[in-house]
Amino acid sequence: MCALLPGGALPPLLPFADSASSDVAFWLRDGAPDDWRAAVFRRQTPHGTSRWTVFDGGAAALCVAALTGEVHSFSERLSANGGHEFVSWRGR
Numbered sequence: 001m002c003a004l005l006p007g008g009a010l011p012p013l014l015p016f017a018d019s020a021s022s023d024v025a026f027w028l029r030d031g032a033p034d035d036w037r038a039a040v041f042r043r044q045t046p047h048g049t050s051r052w053t054v055f056d057g058g059a060a061a062l063c064v065a066a067l068t069g070e071v072h073s074f075s076e077r078l079s080a081n082g083g084h085e086f087v088s089w090r091g092r
Contacts, residue, residue, distance in 0.1 A: 013039060016059055021075035025062065028054060038062040044075040 013026035022043040027036040038055040040062070045051050053073045055062045065071040067084050 017063075019074050019076065023074045025059070025073075027059060040073040042073070042075050 012029040014029055015024050015026050016038075017025040019025075024041045024043075026039045026041070028039045029036055036058060038057065038059050038061070040053045040055065042051045042053065055065070055071065055073060057065070062071070062073065066073060069077075
């Protein structure tokens with residue numbers, strides 16, 4: 001489901017989210033916008049591990065997979081137990 005970007009690759013990226021650990025999620029702009037996949041840059045990784053992960057799906061699919069524990073593309077693990085809540089930057 002996930003693939004690592006080859007070393008030295010510089011794909012066209014458009015950021016759409018970041019995490020409390022300073023990870024950044026991007027759209028990988030390859031092909032038509034409806035076909036763009038999500039890529040995550042992990043700020044904190046074990047030595048020798050790639051910081052980049054490409055998710056085989058779009059932004060919404062990545063969010064669902066991360067929240068349900070299907071994938072672990074971010075530095076911190078998101079709990080699949082309990083509820084999740086969206087909080088807008090505009091407040092409530």
